[in-house]
Amino acid sequence: MNIGIIGAGSMGSGIAQVAATAGEEVMVYDTNETAIEKAGTSLTKIFARLVEKEKFTQNEADDILGRITFVDSLELLENSDLIIEAIIENLEIKQSVFSQLEKIVSDECILASNTSSLSIASISSACQHPERVIGIHFFNPAPLMKLVEIIPSITTHTEVTKNAKTTIDSWKKVTALVKDTPGFIVNRVARPFYGEALRIYEEGIADFVTIDAAMKEIGGFRMGPFELMDYIGNDVNYTVTETVFTSFYFDPRYKPSFTQKRFAEAGLLGRKTGKGFYDYSEDSIRPKSSDDKPLKQLIFDRILAMLINEAVDAVFWQVASAEDIDLAMRFGTNYPKGLLAWCDEIGANKPLSILENLYQTYGEDRYRPSSLLRKTAKENASFF
Numbered sequence: 128m129n130i131g132i133i134g135a136g137s138m139g140s141g142i143a144q145v146a147a148t149a150g151e152e153v154m155v156y157d158t159n160e161t162a163i164e165k166a167g168t169s170l171t172k173i174f175a176r177l178v179e180k181e182k183f184t185q186n187e188a189d190d191i192l193g194r195i196t197f198v199d200s201l202e203l204l205e206n207s208d209l210i211i212e213a214i215i216e217n218l219e220i221k222q223s224v225f226s227q228l229e230k231i232v233s234d235e236c237i238l239a240s241n242t243s244s245l246s247i248a249s250i251s252s253a254c255q256h257p258e259r260v261i262g263i264h265f266f267n268p269a270p271l272m273k274l275v276e277i278i279p280s281i282t283t284h285t286e287v288t289k290n291a292k293t294t295i296d297s298w299k300k301v302t303a304l305v306k307d308t309p310g311f312i313v314n315r316v317a318r319p320f321y322g323e324a325l326r327i328y329e330e331g332i333a334d335f336v337t338i339d340a341a342m343k344e345i346g347g348f349r350m351g352p353f354e355l356m357d358y359i360g361n362d363v364n365y366t367v368t369e370t371v372f373t374s375f376y377f378d379p380r381y382k383p384s385f386t387q388k389r390f391a392e393a394g395l396l397g398r399k400t401g402k403g404f405y406d407y408s409e410d411s412i413r414p415k416s417s418d419d420k421p422l423k424q425l426i427f428d429r430i431l432a433m434l435i436n437e438a439v440d441a442v443f444w445q446v447a448s449a450e451d452i453d454l455a456m457r458f459g460t461n462y463p464k465g466l467l468a469w470c471d472e473i474g475a476n477k478p479l480s481i482l483e484n485l486y487q488t489y490g491e492d493r494y495r496p497s498s499l500l501r502k503t504a505k506e507n508a509s510f511f
């Protein structure tokens with residue numbers, strides 16, 4: 128297949144690597160010459176390292192790199208079967224690129240966006256044929272993260288969805304089909320991992336390191352919420368939360384945190400600036416977590432209950448199937464278990480009673496249990 132990629136930034140070049148590795152012919156277009164040069168150099172370096180690590184032979188690496196062409200004119204993408212746009216997150220600019228593309232490519236070409244926060248419906252509205260437009264959402268870094276969310280909009284043709292899914296599956300990715308709703312699956316369902324951890328800290332229940340330790344030691348999460356926010360970057364993570372919060376008409380479940388906002392404002396972005404919730408300088412010593420086991424259990428139970436409630440509510444609103452929600456959280460965020468399988472394991476009554484307690488204690492809508500969680504608990508039912 129001929130694949131076109133628009134945007135040679137971190138996502139565009141990662142997606143190009145994935146597609147070319149899967150045997151596709153890839154053309155990458157960017158308006159910025161420096162971005163093209165940088166992407167070319169970085170891909171060459173990546174493949175040199177992969178050859179060194181014996182993941183590929185030199186010949187294989189040369190073949191893959193040989194299948195990626197960088198171009199400086201959109202017209203050269205005319206023979207594409209699928210185009211994935213990964214440019215700046217700006218609706219007007221994306222709409223303009225999509226309407227230009229429609230004039231260049233054949234009627235059969237699928238036009239996809241890698242947007243994280245815009246609706247596919249809004250991007251496709253600029254097209255004469257919105258039925259060929261779909262969301263194909265990779266995670267960063269695209270070559271390493273297995274999950275890809277496939278997002279048909281209300282106008283996407285079912286054949287387009289089927290073909291997009293088949294293609295991405297053939298690139299050895301795990302696909303999850305999701306409705307065109309804010310945050311799709313992962314950026315919606317993962318919110319409480321950060322939000323409830325920040326809330327627990329803000330209430331003075333525990334410090335960063337104890338909250339992180341609770342999630343890792345009891346839950347088996349690879350990183351605690353504060354470590355993960357530092358890894359993602361407090362600026363990026365805060366913006367995602369704020370966007371989801373705004374898109375859900377200010378639902379208090381997604382309310383952003385002043386703590387994180389101040390860290391972002393102060394430039395304490397995390398690993399990339401050397402300091403965030405933790406200090407990443409070489410001689411820094413990480414504070415010790417509390418050894419209060421019941422406290423850690425309470426923290427873990429509260430965050431997990433909020434996460435399960437979010438996953439269950441996504442099933443309730445038919446955002447995606449239970450299977451796809453669990454796949455998305457395992458492969459898009461590396462959670463140790465799917466949240467719905469976790470709910471089945473501990474029984475829906477447990478998260479429900481934790482949420483009911485929190486709701487009573489605080490009187491905040493933030494802690495309202497999903498009606499599907501109530502129903503599942505009442506009927507003693509399970510998701511799988």
Ligand SMILES: NC(=O)c1ccc[n+]([C@@H]2O[C@H](COP(=O)([O-])OP(=O)(O)OC[C@H]3O[C@@H](n4cnc5c(N)ncnc54)[C@H](O)[C@@H]3O)[C@@H](O)[C@H]2O)c1
Binds near residue numbers: 158215241244
């Ligand atoms: N970075 C992430 O973690 C991540 C994850 C998933 C999805 N996304 C989404 O992917 C998209 C790209 O993100 P990124 O992090 O790769 O950004 P980036 O800033 O690294 O790269 C964007 C590239 O697009 C180019 N560009 C801008 N306008 C263009 C135009 N009109 N035509 C062609 N090229 C143009 C820029 O020169 C730049 O090289 C965004 O929609 C973002 O929301 C990002």
